[in-house]
Amino acid sequence: MRISIIGTGYVGTVTGTCFAHLGNEVICVDVDPKRVEMINKGIPPIYEEGLEELLKEHAGKNLRATLDYDDAIENSDISFICVPTPSDENGKIDLRFIREASKSIGERIKNKDSYHVVVVKSTVVPETTSKVATPVLEEYSGKKAGKEFGVGMNPEFLREGKAVYDFQNPDRIVIGADDKKAESIIRSLYSAYNCPIITTDTRTAEMIKYVSNSFLATKISFSNEVGNICKRLGIDTYKVMEAVGLDARISPHFLRSGLGFGGSCFPKDVKALIGKASEVDYEPILLKTVLKVNDDQPSRLIQLLKKHIPELNGKKIAVLGLAFKNDTDDIRESRAIPVIGTLLAEGVDVSAYDPMAAEHMKRVFPNVKYHRTAGDALEGVDACIIATEWSEFEKLNGDFSRMKGRIVIDGRKVVNPEDKGIIYEGLCW
Incomplete structure (x- = not known):
């Protein structure tokens, strides 16, 4: 055709x-x-x-x-x-x-x-x-x-x-x-x-798209809320979700607790469905909560960092991962953006790396120092934040020796917490 x-x-x-x-x-x-x-x-x-x-x-x-x-x-x-x-x-x-x-x-x-x-x-x-x-x-x-x-x-x-x-x-x-x-x-x-x-009909087809994305976003925020509770109770949320995901009615997909969702679809589509609901005089409480949980995750990560470094002003922090997810160079609604924005507002010297998205992030934060490798970004930093689940970050253990302070705040559960050379904090685990 x-x-x-x-x-x-x-x-x-x-x-x-x-x-x-x-x-x-x-x-x-x-x-x-x-x-x-x-x-x-x-x-x-x-x-x-x-x-x-x-x-x-x-x-x-x-x-x-x-x-x-x-x-x-x-x-x-x-x-x-x-x-x-x-x-x-x-x-x-x-x-x-x-x-x-x-x-x-x-x-x-x-x-x-x-x-x-x-x-x-x-x-x-x-x-x-x-x-x-x-x-x-x-x-x-x-x-x-x-x-x-x-x-x-x-x-x-x-x-x-x-x-x-x-x-x-x-x-x-x-x-x-x-x-x-x-x-x-x-x-x-x-x-x-x-x-x-x-x-x-066309109206139903349009709704199917929004409901699909909103449901997946809801699974992520639900998993993050459960993860936030599990962390306070000392429970492994990933073990919890592993078992929950085996239920055929639920499935294991989109149950990874962490820094939250971004990209061009989920945040925009949930907001649009909320907006459409308001046009027909309906208050979508659950959908609004999905966004609130997602928006709160970056600040929770910063709170964990401050547990180890109460005064951030003048510190040097590495942010590894800038794309909203791995295997793309897209930074739209990336959770790294509010993280970096908060760090800069706190007077932090940010050292950043992403295998694909650095050039795009430079347009948002031109004053951040961007590096060609994760190891270079870790050189002399006081702490490191993992914001995107790139597979290469699973093999960083040796590079952590280049850090001044070996504090790792992991927002995506990609770093091995058994590495004895680091002080490790997972966002939801």
Whole structure:
């Protein structure tokens, strides 16, 4: 099938490349000339495991990028809107880019004789597709949705760092459409998959995405709250969750106590669902608590540090791990950000390292000293904080000898606490 992808960020680039790998003709559209040039050269504008190899395989063949909406819409039968949907401090979602993309597509399908399907893949609150995207498409195309063109909603369930794998090995596919023809066309794109395919209306598809992310965030905050209690009782929370996770009704996933969740999805999506709930006059107490527990974890880590170093002013502290999680360079909502911000406010000389995310964090904290290795970051420091679960941090024991004070505050349970050369504190254990 001929597909156009509107937006070449994280979701758009992975979606377009993986659809091309399935044998489709794909055109990616973006307003950033640099991104367009990179994709056409087979260079991914984001880091994702396995993405570079796939993009090199298909760029210039059955995948290309352009700045030209006319070209993309004219030469495709189905368009996926993959633009950002940020939210403000109150959780209200910003749909400006959804409106702009819908307007641009509508203007182009106005003169098309063939039936064109528009699919919202961006994460949007329930009713966005039907009450925002569809009316804009109808206004600028002069056509009627469900008759002269189709509209659908196809949420993504991609983990950063494993997005290509997740696209190729989904545990379910959700297709929302308000007319059968659009549903059938979208479904045909996934004919090669054997996983369950859930078909529903667009509002329900939108809600499924938010509920999935909010539930996973809830599991994390629940695990952290249990971990905070276990630490005070001298109980190994990881042993507790190991047993709890064996219950088939619960599963062991997302039960690791620690510094909390970050990234582009969980914090934003929970806030957006809270915001949507308030619009329908409902107080989502549990979801608000999920965010509060998460927001409190970095300050709990600093409190543990102060137990060993009551006066932080003038001290040198290493922060290892800057990305919001391992295997990505993404620092959005990283728990390292409030940790570093607090340390700087306390007058600390921060020494930082991350195998992939340092360049991004430099834009947030340009005055922090960034190092090329974890060992260099530990040189002469009074204490060390582990903020991201990079596997290389499991092998740091020898490097701790370079520290002035061998205090290790572990926010991710990656360091071996049996190392006799360090004073070890786990955040929740």
